[in-house]
Amino acid sequence: MKFEYVVGIDEAGKGPLAGPVAVGALAVTADFDWRRLPTVNDSKQLKESVREDIYKEVIIMKKAGELDFRVSMVSASVIDQIGISRSVARALARALTGLSLDPAQVAVKLDGSLKAPAIYTNQETIIKGDAKEKVIGLASIMAKVRRDRYMKNLAKQPELASYQLAVLKGYGTKIHRAAIKENGLSSIHRASFCRALLG
DSSP states (O other), X not given: OOOSEEEEEEEEOSSOSBSOEEEEEEEEETTOOGGGSTTOOOGGGSOXXXXXXXXXXXXXXXXXXXXXXXXXXXXXXXXXXXXXXXXXXXXXXXXXXXXXXXXXXXXXXXXXXXXXXXXXXXXXXXXXXXHHOHHHHHHHHHHHHHHHHHHHHHTTSGGGGGGOHHHHTTOOOHHHHHHHHHHOOOTTBOHHHHHHHHO
C-alpha cells in the first residue's frame, strides 16, 4: 500500500536528570527528495553546529509548505508524576496529532521502542531507526535542537547557573552530579531520577 505521507518520530532527553523530554514528529511526502538534506543522520552522530544548520533549513522548508514537524515536550514535574514512559507517550501523541494528518494516509516510522497511538495502524518501530531512516533521523534532530535551545534558555536563570545546563543539557555527567550533591535539586530536576544522588 502506498501512503501520501511518511512521518518519522524520535525522542530527545529521555535520560537526563533535569529538564523536559522532547518528542519530534516530522512529516514529508512519500516522494520527498532527501538529496536536499544530505547531512541528515542520527542527531547524536552530528555536531551541534550541523544540527543547527539542518534545523534552520527545515524551518525554511516548513514555511514553504514542503514538510511539517512538531516538537512536544513534557516537563520534569510531570515526568516525576507519571513516569518517563508515559511522559514520552504523551509527548509523542501530542506531536503526532499536531501534524493534523489523516492516519489512514500516513506511514509512521518510529525509533527504538516507541509506539504511536493505535489509530495509526500503519506504523513501524525500528531499532536504531534514527541512523537507518532519514525521516526518523530528521525528527531526532528537530527534537534535540529544540530541547537543547530550551535548556540553554533555562541556563540564563541565575539560580540554575551551577548546573551548567547550557553545556550539559541536564545529563548526569560527573560535574552535574557534583552540583546536585552540593546545591540540591532545582525546580527543573527530575527528583525521581536523582534519589540515589541525594541518599
